[in-house]
Amino acid sequence: MQTCRICDEPKPLDAFHFRKDNGKHRTECKDCRNKKEAAHRYNITVEDIDNLVARAGNRCEICGIHASEVVHKQYTTNPLVIDHCHTTGEVRGLLCPTCNSGLGHFHDDPEKIIKAAQYILSRRKI
Numbered sequence: 860m861q862t863c864r865i866c867d868e869p870k871p872l873d874a875f876h877f878r879k880d881n882g883k884h885r886t887e888c889k890d891c892r893n894k895k896e897a898a899h900r901y902n903i904t905v906e907d908i909d910n911l912v913a914r915a916g917n918r919c920e921i922c923g924i925h926a927s928e929v930v931h932k933q934y935t936t937n938p939l940v941i942d943h944c945h946t947t948g949e950v951r952g953l954l955c956p957t958c959n960s961g962l963g964h965f966h967d968d969p970e971k972i973i974k975a976a977q978y979i980l981s982r983r984k985i
Contacts, residue, residue, distance in 0.1 A: 865891040901941055901950050911941070911953050919955035929955050 862869045864886040875884040898905045917926045919939060929938035939953040965971040
């Protein structure tokens with residue numbers, strides 16, 4: 860067990876990144892480090908990220924899946940990703956990796972997304 864210097868919570872050692880350069884574990888847990896790096900990447904604060912999580916109820920803002928239910932090999936510590944506009948950089952919210960990828964495949968184009976929804980609705984078998 861080790862206590863994170865940021866959130867001050869005792870956690871198992873596997874909750875901390877191992878540093879090969881000095882043979883020790885980092886002093887901040889993976890969750891806090893990831894938040895700090897995400898805040899820097901998107902030019903927001905850690906508090907902004909906490910507010911996103913609170914606003915979304917720790918759920919994907921499209922499909923509603925809870926962070927604890929997301930199963931994705933790449934996103935193990937922070938299963939919800941920060942969605943942002945690739946043109947303006949503006950943060951829009953939190954999404955699961957599947958919904959985030961879906962938006963990306965449609966190039967964030969609302970018209971394409973609407974057309975896709977209309978297509979699915981028009982092809983429903985009753």
